[in-house]
Amino acid sequence: MSYVPSTPEQRRAMLDAVGAETYADLYRDVPKEMLLDRQLDLPEGMSELEAVRTMTALAEKNKVFQTVLRGAGSYDHFIPAIVKSVPAKEEFLTAYTPYQAEMSQGVLQSIFEYQTMICELTGMDVSNASVYDGATAAAEAAAMCRDRKRRVTLISAAAHPDTINTVRTYCFGTGDELKIVPAKDGKTDLDALKEMLDGTVASFYVQQPNFYGQFEDADLLGELVHAAGAMYVMGCNPISLGLVKTPRECGADIAVGEGQPLGLPMGFGGPYLGFMATTAKHMRKLPGRIVGETVDSKGKRAYVLSLQAREQHIRREKASSNICSNEALCALTAAVYLAAMGPNGLREVARQSMAKAHYLAEALTAIDGIELVYPGPFFHEFVTTLPKAQEVLAALEENGILGGLPIAEGVLWCATEKADKASLDRTAAIVKEVLAK
Amino acid sequence: MKLIFEKSVPGRHCSLLPKCDVPDAALPEALVRQTAPALPELSEVDLSRHYTELNQRVHGVNCGFYPLGSCTMKYNPRVDEDMAALPGFAGVHPLAPKDAVQGCLSVLDTAKTYLCEITGMDGMTFQPAAGAHGEFTGVLLIKQYHRKRGDFKRTKIIVPDSAHGTNPATAAMCGFEVVNIPSAPDGCVDLEALKAVLGDDTAGLMLTNPNTVGIFDENILEITRLVHEAGGLCYYDGANLNAVMGVVRPGDMGFDCIHMNLHKTFATPHGGGGPGACAVGCKAFLEEFLPASALMQGEGRLQVRSFMGNFLVVVRALTYLLTLGRDGIPEAAQNAVLNANYLMRRIQGTFEPAFDRVCMHEFVLDLSEYKKETGVSALDVAKALIDYGMHPPTMYFPMIVHEALMLEPTETESKETLDWAADVFREVYARGKTDPDYLHGAPHHAQIGRPDEVRASRNPVVRWTKP
Structure with missing residues (x-):
C-alpha cells in the first residue's frame, strides 16, 4: 500500500x-x-x-501508570476533551505554514490568539509562534542576547539538565562560552552569580520554579543581572503563571518555557512546545514566525506572517536563527487549553497542583527517614531523601504509581491536579510499608 | 471574524475540575502575580464553534490540491493519528523506568532500521524536531568530527546558491563561514566552481539531491569524491528524499550524514507549521557524535533539545513505513516523480518549465517571459489559483530562477486531480493574456483580499490588547 x-x-x-x-x-x-x-x-x-x-x-509493551508523581520537565496534567478534538480537525492538522494568507486566515488568527495568550501569561509585549521546546527556547533566547562585545552566556545549575545541555550545544555551535552558575540549597547561588557577572556576560538564564521545584529569588536575580548590563532570561512553567508573579513583574527581558503542561500529552518526550516572549524593545530580535494584524485590499482586518526580514529564507546565513517549521499544532493545543481553562481555571490548576504536592510532601516527610532536601518554598515539585529508593519505587510501580525521579540529590517528586487525595494517601502508605520492612 | 477574546464573557467558563480534596498550600505573598492574565472566558460550546469557524478558514491537504514545492504535502493517513493517540504511547512519561518504556524504544529502533535501510546510513537519532533542527544536528556531527581529529583549520561550509535558506543559516549557527557557490544553469553543482573553493579549510558541503529545481545531479559521485578528497564531509539535506526513496540511497551517493523530514517524506501532518520530526542518519564513523538527552541517557554528548525528540511523530511515521513496506516505498517515490513529470507536460505549452527535461518529484515554472509579455507576475498567478481552491505552489524559490513557481504534486494525487490542475493553470494563463488586471487583483473570492504586508511590518500589531 x-x-x-x-x-x-x-x-x-x-x-x-x-x-x-x-x-x-x-x-x-x-x-x-x-x-x-x-x-x-x-x-x-x-x-x-x-x-x-x-x-x-x-x-x-509500555506500562501506563494510573498515578504519575514524576515531573522533571514532563507533566501529567488533565487534558480536557475539547483540547484533544480541536487540533485533530483535519484542516488544522494537514495544512502547512500559512504562507498564503488568503487561504490561511484560520491558522494565522489561531497563532495571533496564541501569541496574545502567551503575552498575557508572561506579561510580555510580543510572543513568537513557537519554537521546538523549552530547552531550545532557552538556547534561542541566549542567542538573542549576544552582541559583538557580550558573548558569554550564564545559566543556573538549578535549571533542567536537558536545558543546560541544549544551551551548551548551541553555544558550542557558535563557539561561545557557557558558564554554569552554581546552586546552593537548591537555588541559584546569588553570591556566585555576582562574581560571575562582568562586561562580557550577555545573559543569565534562570528557571522558575527550578528543576528541584524551588522558587528562585527571581526579582533579586534580575536586579543583579541588569546592574551588570546583561539581559535577564526566565524559563517559566506556564501552569505556575496562573498564580505566580510573571517574568515581566520579575524584571525579565525574555520569558521562555516548556509549553507541554498546557494540554499536551507526555508522549515519551514530544512533540512539545517552546514558547518565547519578550518586550517591544527586542521584538525584531525574536526568532521564528510571528503573526501580525493588518488589513486586506478591502480594508478588512486580516492576519499575515510578519517581520519576515529576520528569517532564514530572506537573510540566509545572516538570519537570527535557522528555524523554519515550528510546533504550530502544539501552540494551537495550548491556546485551546488556555481558553478552556480561562483565568480562573488556570489559577485553579496551579493552586491544586501546588496543594497536592504539599500534601504529598507532608505525607512523605511524616515517615521516618524521609526529609525534604531543600528548605525553600516550592511549587509542585520537591526533593526528598529516600532510603531504599529503588525498592520503594519498584513497589509503587507494581501498584500503578510512577514515583519520583531518582536524581543525585535525592528523589524529585511531582504532583498535579490529577492526583486525588486517595492516591496520594496510598502512595505514602506503600512507601511507609516498604521502609518498615 | 471575531477574535476569541472578543467573544469572552466575564464569569463564563467550562466545568473541568473537581473541588480540591486536600488543604490549600499558601504561596508566599511576594511570589503572587499582581494581575490575572486576560485569558478568554468561554463555555465549551463557544470554544467549539470558534475553532470550527477558524478551521473552516484553513486549507489542508484534505481540502484539495496542495502542490507546495519542497514541502511534500502528501496525504496524511488517518490511521497514523489513531496510533499516535494510543494511551500506550501518548501517556508515557519520558523518564519512566526502562522496563516500562520498552514499546517506545522498539518504535525508535524499528523506525531506525527502516530509515537506515532506505538511506544507506548506519546510525541515527530522532532528537531533532524539524528539518532545520536536523541540519543543525548534522552539521554539528561534522564539526565534532574535525575537532576530534584536531583539525581546527576547517572553518568553511560550502552551500550552492540554489539551496534552501536553512542551509546557510544552519552553517552559521554551527560557527562556520558559509561559502556560497554559483550553480550551473540547471541548478546542479558547477564542478569548476566547487573545485575552486575546496581546500584544507573545507569542513563540508551541504547538498540537496534531487536539487531545489527538481533535477537529479548526475555528477553526484564526482561531487562527493571531490569533497572527500579535500578532507571535507558531505551532508545530505533530505528535503527531496521523496523522489528517490527505495530507488537510490544517499549513502550510496557518497554522503556521510543526512536528515529526513518525517513530516514530508513519511506522511506525518504538517500541523499548520509543525510539529515536524527529523531523523538524522550518519555513517558509522560519526555515530559517536550523535546527540543524547543528559537526563535520560547521561551526560557527555551534545543534545539539541530535551528528551529524545518528537516521539509521537515518529509513531506516525513508523505506521506509515509499516504500511508501505519494501515495495510501497519505491512505489511512492516513482509515482511522485511520474505525477510531477505528467503535470509539467500537461502545463507545458502555456507556462513553460524552467528546464525542459525529465524532472524528479517537483519542477519549476519560469514566468519571466510571461511577465514581460503580460505584466502578470508569479505572485499574481499564485493568487489567482486560490480562487480555484488550489493552494499555490512555492513562489520565488529557488532564487536562481526568476518569477519561479515550484510545483510538487506528490504521489497521492490522482490523474484526475492533475488533469484538473493543469486545466486551471491553462485557464489562468489565458486569462492573464487578455485580462491581466483581473490577475493583479486576485484572489477575488477568498477569505480576504491581498493583505497589506508592508503595514504589518512597519506598524507591527502582534497581539490583541484589551480595549
Whole structure:
C-alpha cells in the first residue's frame, strides 16, 4: 500500500504521456551504478489492520501508570476533551505554514490568539509562534542576547539538565562560552552569580520554579543581572503563571518555557512546545514566525506572517536563527487549553497542583527517614531523601504509581491536579510499608 | 471574524475540575502575580464553534490540491493519528523506568532500521524536531568530527546558491563561514566552481539531491569524491528524499550524514507549521557524535533539545513505513516523480518549465517571459489559483530562477486531480493574456483580499490588547 490513487491503467497512460516506457526512464539522470539493484531489505507492506495490530502491540509493551508523581520537565496534567478534538480537525492538522494568507486566515488568527495568550501569561509585549521546546527556547533566547562585545552566556545549575545541555550545544555551535552558575540549597547561588557577572556576560538564564521545584529569588536575580548590563532570561512553567508573579513583574527581558503542561500529552518526550516572549524593545530580535494584524485590499482586518526580514529564507546565513517549521499544532493545543481553562481555571490548576504536592510532601516527610532536601518554598515539585529508593519505587510501580525521579540529590517528586487525595494517601502508605520492612 | 477574546464573557467558563480534596498550600505573598492574565472566558460550546469557524478558514491537504514545492504535502493517513493517540504511547512519561518504556524504544529502533535501510546510513537519532533542527544536528556531527581529529583549520561550509535558506543559516549557527557557490544553469553543482573553493579549510558541503529545481545531479559521485578528497564531509539535506526513496540511497551517493523530514517524506501532518520530526542518519564513523538527552541517557554528548525528540511523530511515521513496506516505498517515490513529470507536460505549452527535461518529484515554472509579455507576475498567478481552491505552489524559490513557481504534486494525487490542475493553470494563463488586471487583483473570492504586508511590518500589531 502506498496511498497512490492512480490505477495501473492511469499510470500507464501517464507514462505514455511523458514519453517514458517504464519508471526507470524517469530516473535516467541517476548514474546506473548507483541505482539500488535489489529490493529494500524490509518487510512487505501491511494492510491498515495489520499495521494497527503491530503498533498496538508495541504500545502495549509500555506500562501506563494510573498515578504519575514524576515531573522533571514532563507533566501529567488533565487534558480536557475539547483540547484533544480541536487540533485533530483535519484542516488544522494537514495544512502547512500559512504562507498564503488568503487561504490561511484560520491558522494565522489561531497563532495571533496564541501569541496574545502567551503575552498575557508572561506579561510580555510580543510572543513568537513557537519554537521546538523549552530547552531550545532557552538556547534561542541566549542567542538573542549576544552582541559583538557580550558573548558569554550564564545559566543556573538549578535549571533542567536537558536545558543546560541544549544551551551548551548551541553555544558550542557558535563557539561561545557557557558558564554554569552554581546552586546552593537548591537555588541559584546569588553570591556566585555576582562574581560571575562582568562586561562580557550577555545573559543569565534562570528557571522558575527550578528543576528541584524551588522558587528562585527571581526579582533579586534580575536586579543583579541588569546592574551588570546583561539581559535577564526566565524559563517559566506556564501552569505556575496562573498564580505566580510573571517574568515581566520579575524584571525579565525574555520569558521562555516548556509549553507541554498546557494540554499536551507526555508522549515519551514530544512533540512539545517552546514558547518565547519578550518586550517591544527586542521584538525584531525574536526568532521564528510571528503573526501580525493588518488589513486586506478591502480594508478588512486580516492576519499575515510578519517581520519576515529576520528569517532564514530572506537573510540566509545572516538570519537570527535557522528555524523554519515550528510546533504550530502544539501552540494551537495550548491556546485551546488556555481558553478552556480561562483565568480562573488556570489559577485553579496551579493552586491544586501546588496543594497536592504539599500534601504529598507532608505525607512523605511524616515517615521516618524521609526529609525534604531543600528548605525553600516550592511549587509542585520537591526533593526528598529516600532510603531504599529503588525498592520503594519498584513497589509503587507494581501498584500503578510512577514515583519520583531518582536524581543525585535525592528523589524529585511531582504532583498535579490529577492526583486525588486517595492516591496520594496510598502512595505514602506503600512507601511507609516498604521502609518498615 | 471575531477574535476569541472578543467573544469572552466575564464569569463564563467550562466545568473541568473537581473541588480540591486536600488543604490549600499558601504561596508566599511576594511570589503572587499582581494581575490575572486576560485569558478568554468561554463555555465549551463557544470554544467549539470558534475553532470550527477558524478551521473552516484553513486549507489542508484534505481540502484539495496542495502542490507546495519542497514541502511534500502528501496525504496524511488517518490511521497514523489513531496510533499516535494510543494511551500506550501518548501517556508515557519520558523518564519512566526502562522496563516500562520498552514499546517506545522498539518504535525508535524499528523506525531506525527502516530509515537506515532506505538511506544507506548506519546510525541515527530522532532528537531533532524539524528539518532545520536536523541540519543543525548534522552539521554539528561534522564539526565534532574535525575537532576530534584536531583539525581546527576547517572553518568553511560550502552551500550552492540554489539551496534552501536553512542551509546557510544552519552553517552559521554551527560557527562556520558559509561559502556560497554559483550553480550551473540547471541548478546542479558547477564542478569548476566547487573545485575552486575546496581546500584544507573545507569542513563540508551541504547538498540537496534531487536539487531545489527538481533535477537529479548526475555528477553526484564526482561531487562527493571531490569533497572527500579535500578532507571535507558531505551532508545530505533530505528535503527531496521523496523522489528517490527505495530507488537510490544517499549513502550510496557518497554522503556521510543526512536528515529526513518525517513530516514530508513519511506522511506525518504538517500541523499548520509543525510539529515536524527529523531523523538524522550518519555513517558509522560519526555515530559517536550523535546527540543524547543528559537526563535520560547521561551526560557527555551534545543534545539539541530535551528528551529524545518528537516521539509521537515518529509513531506516525513508523505506521506509515509499516504500511508501505519494501515495495510501497519505491512505489511512492516513482509515482511522485511520474505525477510531477505528467503535470509539467500537461502545463507545458502555456507556462513553460524552467528546464525542459525529465524532472524528479517537483519542477519549476519560469514566468519571466510571461511577465514581460503580460505584466502578470508569479505572485499574481499564485493568487489567482486560490480562487480555484488550489493552494499555490512555492513562489520565488529557488532564487536562481526568476518569477519561479515550484510545483510538487506528490504521489497521492490522482490523474484526475492533475488533469484538473493543469486545466486551471491553462485557464489562468489565458486569462492573464487578455485580462491581466483581473490577475493583479486576485484572489477575488477568498477569505480576504491581498493583505497589506508592508503595514504589518512597519506598524507591527502582534497581539490583541484589551480595549
